[in-house]
Each structure stands twice: as C-alpha cells, then as structure tokens.
Amino acid sequence: MHAERRPDTRPLIDEAAVRAVDRALAALRRGEVIAIETADGTVGAAVSVESVPLDAVERLKALTGGVPTLAVTRRRAIVLGLAADTDDTAPGVVALGCAGGLSADQAHALADPEHRPDNATLPHGLTAAVMPVDTREAAAVDLARLARLLPAAITAQVVPEDDGAALDAAAWAAEHDLLLVRARDVADYRVHVVRTLRRVADARVPLSGAENTRIYAFRPADGGPEHLAIVIGDPDPEQPVLARLHSECFTGDLLGSLRCDCGDQLRGAIAEIARQGSGVLLYLAQEGRGIGLVNKLRAYRIQDQGFDTVDANEILGFEADERVYLPAAEMLRQLGFSAVRLMTNNPEKLRQLTRCGIAVVERVAHIFPANGHNEGYLRTKAERSGHMF
Structure with a gap:
C-alpha cells in the first residue's frame, strides 16, 4: 500500500508556542530554572x-x-495522605507548602517514590491545596511529566519590586536569562503536537511471516520520538481495517521480558494480520503506558515490594495509564483509514479511538497465556483496568 498525500487542511499551529514548550522540557531535564506565565498575568x-x-x-x-512550594500530582498527594481518595478523583495538581517554604531535601522526600513519609515525618505545618489547570503549579507538573521526569516541581511566584505594578514576563525572563513558557501553551501542547505529525519516511520491510510489509514513520514538529505504522498487505481504505495499537515496550518487545505480555502481543498481532491478509499495526512511542522507560523501571522496583502495576504508577505520581490515542487516530487518517476492526482487550482503547473520530466497528480479542512471571500483571489488567480476557 502506498498512502496518497492529500492536501493538508488542518488548522494552523502556533509553532512558536510548541518551540517554547519543547525548549522548556529540555531545560527542565538539565535541571535549569524556567519561567512560567499564567493567563492572569502572574x-x-x-x-x-x-x-x-x-x-x-x-x-x-x-x-x-516568593515562597517556594512543591507541586505534585493529586495521585502523589493521595499516596502521601494529603488528598482525599474518592471514586470521582480526577487528575489534578496539589501545591504543598509550609511557612518559609520547603527545603530541597524536603521536596525530594515528598516526591521520591522510594521514600514514602508518614504523618510523623511530614514537614511541620505542611499545607496542601488543589490547584486549577491554568496555574504555574499545574503547568510545571505537566512539563515534568512531558519531559518523562517524576511529575513534581518546585515553583515560586515572582513578587514585583514595585508593589502592585504589572510585571512584563518576557522582560523579567530575559533579565534573568530564563526560558519563558505560557501555562496555556503547556496545557495545549499534546493536542498541538499531534496536529503537527507528518509522514517523513516509508520503506518496504519484509518481516518473518509477513513479507509484504511497509513501515511508515511519522514525526512531530517538536522533534520528539517518531511513531510508526506497520502496514501489512494491501488493506482497502474503503473497508474497516484490521488494526492494533501497540505502545512501545523496550523490555518486552526487544528483550523478551516475561514481566508483561507486550512481546507476545506485538508478534502475535503481526502474525494474525498476516494470516487475515492485511491490516495495520501502529507502534506508538508511549513506553510504560506513557510514563517513559526510566519511570517504568522505577515502577518495577515498587512492584517488587508487593504493589501491583496500578499502585506502582500512582506511587510515582502518575495515573494508572498516561497514554493518549490522538497520534494513532491522526496516523490512521493520514493513511486513509476512517474505520477499524480493533485488536485489543482494553475497553479504553475502544472509547478513546472513537472519541478521536475513528469508527471502531468490531473488537477483535487479542489474548495470550500467562508465562509464569506475569500472572499478577494480567490479573491486575483484568481486575483494575477492566481488560476483557
């Protein structure tokens, strides 16, 4: 199959905003301080x-x-006993602070998943406040998450030298040699980046058992990792295509790890698509359910202490599943597909792909037996994530 290039009718993207967020991500990974401007001008x-x-x-x-505070996800605040764990708990950010501000050591202890302080060891006078989505605290945590770091940041508001005077954010950041990013641009970043996905390369790549295969690479404008579409055979865009959404798993896909069933799912999907004649496997750059390889290894260490995969992610401060499926929908559209027969056991994939505008006309079960090491992992997916086995 050779996907035809169609005129690009998607809305224009604020490329300057995307670049600003991308540079802020790199700065955070280097341990640099960045400046954040909020909608209210602070x-x-x-x-x-x-x-x-x-x-x-x-x-x-x-x-x-200003007084520095620690911004963490609500999930991490729940682990620390500083936010209520209710059935309707939504993702969010909590600001932790105390008189005079937290020290670096205190911030590390509150955010470090290997150190779970109890009431007796929490900083004296610690306060917790849920923050709206358009605040610097929410933006800072989201940036850390996007940078594949622990989702926590130390923040402080700039106090103008002239009390009550308006502050020029760009001038202040330039004066202190800091990168400046707007909170609203951080909130919009994921959607904006998906809209910039472009097909940058494709080639015929014969696979064992699926020799008529072509791989298409899609790259976002932020220079982030590429997503891949593995097209087997010659699927008809006018018919629902047999499809599999597969999030990359270095340990399972490449090394054959027995802690998960990812390698079996990847190779099994390729074999089943080839058996049925044609289809597409979307290989998404969302390691560890979207938390990244380093954080997945941290989650494994927590699981080795007796926690399941959902608990481990939440102890780290993440949601149980951080993946997004907008890239998958965009790739399918660019390849000419609007409807799929989806190979999955995960009902969330069905819901999310439908919300992204792709019709899911059938769920195709995709089940593999346990191997002696992943029984707990598979049980957790069924009991806590609703997977259909």
Whole structure:
C-alpha cells in the first residue's frame, strides 16, 4: 500500500508556542530554572524536583521574592495522605507548602517514590491545596511529566519590586536569562503536537511471516520520538481495517521480558494480520503506558515490594495509564483509514479511538497465556483496568 498525500487542511499551529514548550522540557531535564506565565498575568519560576540542584530553592527565593512550594500530582498527594481518595478523583495538581517554604531535601522526600513519609515525618505545618489547570503549579507538573521526569516541581511566584505594578514576563525572563513558557501553551501542547505529525519516511520491510510489509514513520514538529505504522498487505481504505495499537515496550518487545505480555502481543498481532491478509499495526512511542522507560523501571522496583502495576504508577505520581490515542487516530487518517476492526482487550482503547473520530466497528480479542512471571500483571489488567480476557 502506498498512502496518497492529500492536501493538508488542518488548522494552523502556533509553532512558536510548541518551540517554547519543547525548549522548556529540555531545560527542565538539565535541571535549569524556567519561567512560567499564567493567563492572569502572574509570573513564576519552576524547577524539576528530580533534577533540582541543592541550591535551587534558595535561588528560586532570590529570583522571585516568593515562597517556594512543591507541586505534585493529586495521585502523589493521595499516596502521601494529603488528598482525599474518592471514586470521582480526577487528575489534578496539589501545591504543598509550609511557612518559609520547603527545603530541597524536603521536596525530594515528598516526591521520591522510594521514600514514602508518614504523618510523623511530614514537614511541620505542611499545607496542601488543589490547584486549577491554568496555574504555574499545574503547568510545571505537566512539563515534568512531558519531559518523562517524576511529575513534581518546585515553583515560586515572582513578587514585583514595585508593589502592585504589572510585571512584563518576557522582560523579567530575559533579565534573568530564563526560558519563558505560557501555562496555556503547556496545557495545549499534546493536542498541538499531534496536529503537527507528518509522514517523513516509508520503506518496504519484509518481516518473518509477513513479507509484504511497509513501515511508515511519522514525526512531530517538536522533534520528539517518531511513531510508526506497520502496514501489512494491501488493506482497502474503503473497508474497516484490521488494526492494533501497540505502545512501545523496550523490555518486552526487544528483550523478551516475561514481566508483561507486550512481546507476545506485538508478534502475535503481526502474525494474525498476516494470516487475515492485511491490516495495520501502529507502534506508538508511549513506553510504560506513557510514563517513559526510566519511570517504568522505577515502577518495577515498587512492584517488587508487593504493589501491583496500578499502585506502582500512582506511587510515582502518575495515573494508572498516561497514554493518549490522538497520534494513532491522526496516523490512521493520514493513511486513509476512517474505520477499524480493533485488536485489543482494553475497553479504553475502544472509547478513546472513537472519541478521536475513528469508527471502531468490531473488537477483535487479542489474548495470550500467562508465562509464569506475569500472572499478577494480567490479573491486575483484568481486575483494575477492566481488560476483557
């Protein structure tokens, strides 16, 4: 199959906003302080907890004149006993603080999944406040998550030297040699980046058992990792295509890890598509259910202490599943497909792909036996994530 290039009628993207967020991600990974401007005109500074230098808190105080607080996900706050765990708990961000601000060591202890402080060891006078989505705290945590770091950041609001005077965010950031990003651009980043996906290469790649295969690479404008479409045979775009959405798994796909069933699912999907004659496997750059390889290894360490995969992700501060399926829908559209027969056991994939505008006309079961090491993993997927086995 050779997908025809069609005129690009998608809305224009604010490329400057995408670049600003991308640069902020790189800065956070280097342990640098960044500036964040919110919709109400306030300006703050933030640094990732994972890569924070020991002097970063004092630097934030000196830079901003404000009191540093620790921003964590609501999931992490629940683990710490600082937010209510209710059935309707939605993703969110909680700001933790105390008089005079938290120290770098205290921030590390509150965010570190290997260190789970109890009431007796929490900082004295610690307060917790749920933050709206358009705040610097929410933006800072989202940036850390996007950078595949622990989802936690130390932030402080800039206090203007002239009380009550408006602050020029760009001028302040430039004066202090900081990268500036707007909170609303961070909130919109995932959707904007998906809209920039472009097919950048394709080639015939004969596979064992599926020799008539072509791989298409899609790259986002932020320079992030490519997503791949593995097209087997010559599927008819006018008919629902047999499809599999597969999130990359370095340990399972490449190394043959027995902790999960990912390798079996990948190879089994290719074999089944070839058996049926044609179809597409979308290989999505969303390692560890969207938390990244490093955080997946951290989750494994927590699982080895007796927690299941859902608990481990939440102890880290993530949702049980951080994946998004907009890239998959966009890739299917660019390849000319609007309807699928989806190979999955995950009902969330059915719902999300439908919400993204792709018709799911049939669910095709995709089940493989346990191997002696992943029984608990498979049981958790069924009991806590609703997978249909």
